[in-house]
Amino acid sequence: MSHPEIRNMEEFAAVSGISRPTVSKYFHDPNSVRKSTRTRIEAALEKYDYRPNIYAMNQNRKLTKNIGIVVPYLADPFFGEIVRMIEGRCIEAGFTPSLFSAHGDQAHENVILDSLRSMKPAGVLLAPLGRQSDKAAIETFCKHVPTVLFDSNIEGMGEAFVGSDNHSFVSQTVEYLSRTGEAPCFFEMRTPANPNANKRRIAYLSMMERLGLEPHVIKIDGTGWGFEEIGRQGGLKILADKSLPTNTVLCSNDRLAIGFLSACCESGVRVGRGPDCDLRVASHDDHPFSRFTCPSLTTAAHDYSAVSDNAVETLFRLIESGGRLENRAESLFPARLIMRESA
Amino acid sequence: MSHPEIRNMEEFAAVSGISRPTVSKYFHDPNSVRKSTRTRIEAALEKYDYRPNIYAMNQNRKLTKNIGIVVPYLADPFFGEIVRMIEGRCIEAGFTPSLFSAHGDQAHENVILDSLRSMKPAGVLLAPLGRQSDKAAIETFCKHVPTVLFDSNIEGMGEAFVGSDNHSFVSQTVEYLSRTGEAPCFFEMRTPANPNANKRRIAYLSMMERLGLEPHVIKIDGTGWGFEEIGRQGGLKILADKSLPTNTVLCSNDRLAIGFLSACCESGVRVGRGPDCDLRVASHDDHPFSRFTCPSLTTAAHDYSAVSDNAVETLFRLIESGGRLENRAESLFPARLIMRESA
DNA sequence: ATCAAAATTTTACTCGCGTAAATTTTGTTA
DNA sequence: TAACAAAATTTACGCGAGTAAAATTTTGAT
Structure with a gap:
């Protein structure tokens, strides 16, 4: 456990015998520091369970590692399923997903877009309410944040759309x-x-x-x-x-x-x-x-996993190309007939 | 719209003719500044659509205005419903809810608790996985973050439990x-x-x-x-x-x-x-x-709204009393029999 | 008109970390 | 073993706000 309480990266760097910027590098990519350095940092981590302050981390970053996920209605397990798959892919890729549900309400959707903007996310996967959406609000949002629409398309908005055919x-x-x-x-x-x-x-x-x-x-x-x-x-x-x-x-x-x-x-x-x-x-x-x-x-x-995977991959491409794509691609995945008892 | 782009509160304060700390006060509580000041700030807001950087805001705050909500499995619409009600109450009270689902997985629950700690939330409403939960991880978490358990109780953990009887x-x-x-x-x-x-x-x-x-x-x-x-x-x-x-x-x-x-x-x-x-x-x-x-x-x-309301109110009390309550209260709400066709 | 109390605003410093540029270390070659 | 480029680390400075304490303005009663 931690004898003295570590308050910040400065102190943590001190107890691990490394300079703070090097420790900073380590937290962004453990492989970017020498193996001997890494070992010492990780030994110190064991002893002092320090974790960087995410607010201070994100303040000076041009791009955060956050990804926003917005769905229209979470009480619909369809979206629960989709969210589960999307979140998994984001985490694998080292991003931090933040989940929001408009709960079927336009005002709420707008509030979400608003607070999402201030999170400066690397990108957003947005399943809009659809007819109830405030088109102008979504358009403005997409201008400021790299956004891929999914599930429900709104003509011309976002850098791409991924959904089912x-x-x-x-x-x-x-x-x-x-x-x-x-x-x-x-x-x-x-x-x-x-x-x-x-x-x-x-x-x-x-x-x-x-x-x-x-x-x-x-x-x-x-x-x-x-x-x-x-x-x-x-x-x-x-x-x-x-x-x-x-x-x-x-x-x-x-x-x-x-x-x-x-x-x-x-x-x-x-x-x-x-x-x-x-x-x-x-x-x-x-x-x-x-x-x-x-x-x-x-x-x-729906091909749930194809839609999820493709939406996430499209967003990653979008992020890598700096937030804009040449042309707005619409990816539609085909359905598969499931024959059961009702017909 | 915005003629010159406003980059930070300093610049925004300049164009609105007010000092930056006063503007800062305004954003924390618009009623804490003189009416004439408020009017000028709001006029400037119309023109320049500036919004404070949340990361910089939270960095120096002992307590953020974030509330974490954790559920075990979002593809269950029961939790979708509960979340909808809880989020509403939090927003009304001026908090920013962040939603997480463990998606039925212990490792994921632990990751969530981990990233939640680094968000320094004012409080957390946690519906744990239950049997699958990592008790030690939850106990440690609750020591660091004011937490109210709901839906599924784990003896002795969190400052309170709210659920159904x-x-x-x-x-x-x-x-x-x-x-x-x-x-x-x-x-x-x-x-x-x-x-x-x-x-x-x-x-x-x-x-x-x-x-x-x-x-x-x-x-x-x-x-x-x-x-x-x-x-x-x-x-x-x-x-x-x-x-x-x-x-x-x-x-x-x-x-x-x-x-x-x-x-x-x-x-x-x-x-x-x-x-x-x-x-x-x-x-x-x-x-x-x-x-x-x-x-x-x-x-x-379940009395959905009673459970939601009480959980949120308990958390607010907990936050106001500085993160600790004298004794761990367990609030159980009675059920209501719904007679339908199956029995 | 005067003046003390209250409310508001400003000054001045801090927080925790990112990051470019400078410096040192490491590994390789001659 | 000297020389040197590449990799790693450190120096030094900045970001965008919070906040205590000081300074100022406003309020209200005389």
């Missing part, structure tokens, strides 16, 4: 559903929080047209980020109305589908592809809970 | 289940990640004894934080074995129950309290998804 999701589900049974209608929120929803609707319409099938889009009411409840209420309503045009429902995303399945259960509608079933339900995202619904949810899966 | 959860569910049908058996992981699980088992046993009923504890295998999958696998097994001693299953927590329900669905076991049902299933936590299971899950609910 919505067309790939929908084309696979629509193709599968219409090949194995009645063509699906499309179940979505009237005012989706997220631009991905719009792309999915468009993909549905174009896919149906290509297959020569008549599209049906069912728009349900509801605002906010409680998608399950919105899906459930919307589901209860259309099931009560018996207004479904087909026996196959394709939900825009898994969280809506989870709510819809709950409505089916409550309404006594049997979901599945068996002969005794009333309805087939499929969806998109491969939400962490989608395999535990009843019946388990047929869906199209 | 496990006995209240279990007594209500057991009482309800045994009053309205067969007495429940208790479904849990053989090696629970979390001390709450042990308290719940003990509460089950004592409650059953009090009611003069024979207890049955079913322990399923599995490790890690993928509780749903563990519950599902365990469920599939005992349903295949037909080894259930009663027609009523009380799961230790909702995530296990979600997996168990999925197993029931897959095995064709009808869950609910109706006459045509095979099994009743209930649980504890009121997980955000528990109302969307099929059938919806009867459970005992």
